[in-house]
Amino acid sequence: MTTGQRVREIANxxxxxxxxxxxxxxxxHCDIRRGPRGLWLADHYRFGFPVAGAFTVGNVLVTAHDWPTRVETxxxxxxxxxxxxxxxxxxGGLPFIPLYVAAMGWSVLRTGSRAARNVFERDAGLAAGGYVDAPPRPVGAAVRSLLAGRR
Structure with a gap:
């Protein structure tokens, strides 16, 4: 591990x-094992939430599939x-979760996609995460669209 990866591991x-x-x-009910670079890999996650091909909590990378297959795909x-x-x-750890949810909400408002304008997903690389970019829509039109959908 690099010094930076060790610092990240200790911080998390x-x-x-x-x-x-x-x-x-x-x-x-995941199978958990040590992964590369101070990470933990957890396979076969059995719950349907969050809805994602994979997700991360701290240094633990979780998928409902198995990691070798996910990485191959x-x-x-x-x-x-x-x-x-x-x-x-x-x-700082757990504050990431509400910040991520807020970023996801902003992205849905602006594009209709959970990831396209989510600052955390963009920073991690949309394509690498299996996401596609979407152009932003004007805020007024997005709000009208959301309100129309609630009726």
Missing amino acids: WANGSTLLGLGVATLG YPGLLAHEERHSWQYAVC
Whole structure:
């Protein structure tokens, strides 16, 4: 591991996010093992939430599939999820979660996509995470669209 990766690992243990990630993976009946660069890989997650091909909590990368198959299908996915582990460290751990939800809401408002204008997904690389970019729509039109959908 590089010094930076070791710092990230220590930060995510200290801020509690890796411990939470291991708890989520355990509750999800995952097979958990050490991965590269201070990460933990958790396969076969059994719950339908969050809706994602993979997600990260601290230094724990979780998928409902198995990691070798996921990486074969999406070669950049491990690096994409690793970038999210850095985001946990930078955000001080668990504050990442509400910040991510807010960014996802902004992205849905602006594009109709959970990822296209989500600052965290853009930083991690949209294509590497299996996402496609979408152009932003004017805020007024987005609000009208959302309100129309509620009726």
